[in-house]
Amino acid sequence: xxxxxxxxxxxxxxxxxxxxxxxxxxxxxxxxxxxxxxxxxxxxxxxxxxxxxxxxxxxxxxxxxxxxxxxxxxxxxxxxxxxxxxxxxxxxxxxxxxxxxxxxxxxxxxxxxxxxxxxxxxxxxxxxxxxxxxxxxxxxxxxxxxxxxxxxxxxxxxxxxxxxxxxxxxxxxxxxxxxxxxxxxxxxxxxxxxxxxxxxxxxxxxxxxxxx
DNA sequence: TAGGCCATCTGGTCCT
DNA sequence: AGGACCAGATGGCCTA
Numbered sequence: 001x002x003x004x005x006x007x008x009x010x011x012x013x014x015x016x017x018x019x020x021x022x023x024x025x026x027x028x029x030x031x032x033x034x035x036x037x038x039x040x041x042x043x044x045x046x047x048x049x050x051x052x053x054x055x056x057x058x059x060x061x062x063x064x065x066x067x068x069x070x071x072x073x074x075x076x077x078x079x080x081x082x083x084x085x086x087x088x089x090x091x092x093x094x095x096x097x098x099x100x101x102x103x104x105x106x107x108x109x110x111x112x113x114x115x116x117x118x119x120x121x122x123x124x125x126x127x128x129x130x131x132x133x134x135x136x137x138x139x140x141x142x143x144x145x146x147x148x149x150x151x152x153x154x155x156x157x158x159x160x161x162x163x164x165x166x167x168x169x170x171x172x173x174x175x176x177x178x179x180x181x182x183x184x185x186x187x188x189x190x191x192x193x194x195x196x197x198x199x200x201x202x203x204x205x206x207x208x209x210x211x212x
Numbered sequence: 213t214a215g216g217c218c219a220t221c222t223g224g225t226c227c228t
Numbered sequence: 229a230g231g232a233c234c235a236g237a238t239g240g241c242c243t244a
Binding site for chain 3: 082085086089090093
Binding site: 083086087090091094098118119120 | 216217218219220221222223
């Protein structure tokens with residue numbers, strides 16, 4: 001997959017050659033974007049066959065006077081322009097979203113370094129990572145706030161975390177909220193969290209047996 | 213070859 | 229009215 005990153009400009013220039021970004025763009029593989037855009041409700045495959053034939057017949061039959069009215073052409077053109085602009089905006093939006101995901105990947109520890117988490121893995125791992133960090137802070141606070149508490153007694157206290165990060169299913173996968181129910185969590189759990197594990201792509205990859 | 217992941221297009225809906 | 233956001237559809241690439 002070759003993705004050429006291109007800065008998009010917003011307005012009219014985008015209408016000229018916006019599709020030349022990704023070689024595998026379905027739109028680019030079509031012989032004519034115009035045809036796709038002129039039949040917006042159809043899937044790409046529906047462009048071929050009956051509808052097209054009908055169209056060509058119609059244009060032959062009424063080649064001279066009764067073609068699409070002038071205003072009809074204008075409406076089509078306006079619709080087409082709007083669609084192309086909307087496509088460009090949507091593409092930009094997704095690129096921004098992907099940039100944000102890349103930024104997120106950069107601050108997440110992965111092993112090996114060049115392992116790239118998928119989108120869903122990135123989100124899930126970030127979720128667990130944040131939880132683990134906050135849990136670490138919480139335990140540290142416990143230690144320093146209560147001098148009488150020895151570190152050894154901490155492991156016995158079995159703090160109740162809000163997430164089961166070590167499980168193979170997402171604690172929030174049901175509806176996106178944290179589940180109060182949780183397994184035992186201790187400093188050793190958190191330390192386990194940081195231990196590299198043998199996984200195909202990354203020791204922290206969710207959905208591959210580590211967490212979420 | 214099937215399945216996973218991804219980019220893109222598209223129409224609908226909501227918001228400003 | 230136009231833009232942002234969303235979800236479904238589609239097709240390409242990659243890997244087991």
